[in-house]
Amino acid sequence: MRLVVGRIGRAHGIRGDVAIDVRTDTPEERFTVGSALETDRSGVGPLTIGSVRVHSGRLLVRFKGVADRDAAEGLRGISLLVDSEDLPPTGDPDEFHDHELIGLTAVTTGGEEVGTVGDVLHHAQDLLVLSVPGGREVLVPFVTELVPEVDVPGGRIVLDPPPGLLDLAD
Missing domain, CATH: 2.40.30.60 (RimM)
Structure with missing residues (x-):
């Protein structure tokens, strides 16, 4: 990539x-x-x-x-x-290159698959762009409270979204 x-x-x-x-x-x-x-x-x-x-x-x-x-x-x-x-590892277990996150499967803490990380936006707050069923996109702030686990080798991120976050695109 x-x-x-x-x-x-x-x-x-x-x-x-x-x-x-x-x-x-x-x-x-x-x-x-x-x-x-x-x-x-x-x-x-x-x-x-x-x-x-x-x-x-x-x-x-x-x-x-x-x-x-x-x-x-x-x-x-x-x-x-x-x-x-060609990029060296960050050396910090809580820091990731964008290409390491793109393509990871997003699941909730309950194990429900909700989509795939399609992009990472860097603004005042880093945002994960999730591609969800139906061709929609949902923005999730990339903070520990909402994304408590990133498992790059396992190919997934775990989300703990507040009520309504993943329903906003409906």
Whole structure:
């Protein structure tokens, strides 16, 4: 599975730098000189990082072979990807990479299967997007009180939802 770690924004300056909308918790690991990142655009990539710097709180990257502003603008909107197999384990039993959660079966504490984790959204509160029967989606806050158990090797998460949480999509 390929994961988005950033999205290329507008060009910065005239030498080919681009601003990166970072979509990873570890940009210092993903965006290093010499790293090659796959892209979501056919015929473009992998892009190899030639230089990295932070300017006014934004990550600026120059890719090898991109030497001017016009070439940099041509990359705008491209998502930068890594293979999930290349990600090291978090080392924390209570932290998970999104790809570890996506696809897990969601069951209640009573053992009733309610759906599958289809996505993880990161907002002020992390949310699990459950695909439930009938093609519906239900958002579940990813907090210990509602998700007391995550069993990645067993392929499931256990939910302890308050009354009505799973019925909201009806």
